[in-house]
Amino acid sequence: MNPPAPTSGTRWIAHLDMDAFYASVELLRYPELRGQPVVIGGGRRHQPELQADGSRRFARLRDYTGRGVITTATYPARDLGVHSGMGLMKAAALAPDAVLLPTDFDEYRRYSRLFKAAVAEVAPLIEDRGIDEIYIDLTDVPGVREAVGHDRLGGVRAVAQEIKNSVHRATGLSCSIGVTPNKLLSKIASDLDKPDGLTLITAADLQRHIWPLPVRRINGIGPKAGNKLAALGIRSIGDLAACERHWLVERFGRSYGAWLWDASHGIDDRPVVTHSEPVSMSRETTFERDLHAVRDRATLSRIFTELCEELAGDLQRKGYMGRTIGIKLRFDDFKTVTRDLTLPQPVCDLPAIRRAAGQCLKRVDLSRRLRLLGVRAGSLARRTRTLEAYASADSAATAHAVREPDPELPLF
Template identity: 80%
Template sequence: MPRYIAHLDMDAFYASVELLRYPELRGRPVVIGGGRRHQPEVLADGTRRFAVLRDYAGRGVITTATYEARALGVHSGMGLMKAAALAPDAVLLPTDFDAYRHYSRLFKAAVAEVAPVIEDRGIDEIYIDLTDVPGAQEAVGHDPMGGVRAVALAIKNNVKRATGLSCSIGVTPNKLLSKLCSDLDKPDGLTLLRPGDLATRLWPLPARRINGIGPKANEKLLGLGIRTIGELAAADPAWLVQHFGARYGAWLHEAAHGRDERPVVTYSEPVSMSRETTFERDLHARHDRELLGGIFTRLCEQVAADLTRKGYVGKTIGIKLRFDDFKTVTRDHTLDHPTADAQAIRQAAGQCLKRVDLKRRLRLLGVRVGSLRKAGEAPPLPPARTLRPAPLAAQEPAPAYTLPLFEEAPEQETGPR
């Protein structure tokens, strides 16, 4: 019985959600990645005025963009100032992750109504095992894959009905090929890889299209004269091992030939949960204390809300700081007992900040909770006063300047002693 694995990828997901909210922007180049100040302004006549890239100033980056914006050379991860030079009239919208998570839950529930064996790979993509879905193994006329095509179309239609959004699906014998194929006919695509299609459809593609070949590996392949997946497939396995090592070299050979035996994993426990934000401008620990303090508190509250919503607690509280020289620093602090309480997270994260030199300006701040376990499996929470800072490592110098605002204020006692 053939194995049918699908990879479903929502089309320009964040941007598509925003177009549901602002349908007048359909057909226009739109970029997602602005801040709160880029919320559309409602005018007296009921129409909306939108921010445009030409007026942007700052160091934010693009989260995603519509296909019209991508046609102008704009793409995810690009700096907004650079994008403004390419598409000055593109509309700029702020990110709204609550809305994106809502639509993520909707589309996954819609898929599960047709095919329940799903591996969650993020907010906008999943793997689906279609092998045992009723009708998937049936031929339609002279098409042996007609049944699985009908199942994939039913999934696409269900997602459209539930969300108003389109998705692209690749169906192949394994996850590696399906991930590659879901991107071939975007947007609103459906790509089925038939036996014998590997050489004609995939081998002419650049080797970097294989998920797992990153920029450094691709640069090395190019230096060795390998540009396409077909050229990689034709390379001698021993030669690949010589240049890339035993494990990665062997994987390159297998991947180029479309071999992947990984199963669709329906559930895995998260290792950690985190929230972080990049500032519109560099912030100084002393001069921007109030602003930083508010951001710090909000990040802790957001992580706590994520933990509570998903039913987890964690013992390891960490912070992530990126300075104006792009140096990134992390610090962790392990509690005696796991928690999902925002105040406890903030207090422990504040202890981490005492171990960082904050003389330079900050461009990014993040909070993380790790060593997760299900809330029901955790022992009772201790009183807040049991929280104490982890000892400094012997080789770690004392910070020259810390940010007192990030520390918790002493508890106020009330009532008779």
């Protein structure tokens, strides 16, 4: 069973993934940490301290106490078994001497805009997949479009390298790019030669380069499906490709079973979507210790207002307003509760968001300690002159709601 060879009509889709993005941005700021294990995920108290001799004193993972998690880590830290999503206390046992830095999302967003602008100068058809990754349609980019036969592969590689060079010139950062006929394979390919990799895979390379990989390398096969496949003796993508489509459908359902067969054979017709509207925006934080609504009222009130302020900033910066404002609470027993309030008109200003979120709090039993708090805006709409006029009037009328909160609203 050999995959078909590429033709002149083959699409060329790139997946670009910035290398250890947050950590790499921090290394631009602190070049003395290059080559060291560095973990990003600390708080304000983990800011480096400038010493009298001009050097910096950095926080170390071994001194961390709390329940925070790793946002990202440098490759030397990853070599020690540390990875994103891991609890910082657990990471401290594996890499106690690793440097711990606080997150700086404003700076990461700035570099995100820089690298995407650099890519757009070479190839404008971009699908934004987050702060550090994008898909790019290279099919009709000059240098690819005109090339034919084997020269076409050379043209694809040259354009991908030009993109990498442009990103580095604009940011000083490296990225890894996978280029294949579709998004599914490109997502896999971009991770095969990290960091600073460039991997080009054609349909004819599927059996040699993709099939030996574990099934979990396919984006869309999670832990549950992976465990079920393993129980059936299917561990590699090649094992999956050897299964009959109807056999997979019988065991995983008509839709997912058919998708598993297609994915293992490198079939993916999804286009690069250059624009999509977000469904919601949210901000949340996990506390380093459980907080009580009464005894820690001032702290919770401050954090709650800061989250609302960050959410308002996100909405305004991206040009959206939300009609549904919600909250998310996780208690010390890990029970999670959400509450939503739909407003007569959409909002994006801090006072209105804080007021609506406070109304949601009235509908929650706050007798247990809290470990997580979040706020969310849903039912999003693009800002228009009408909406902005409403927001301006609402903001003027309710500005006191933040600095001098309504006494009837709970502040924990």
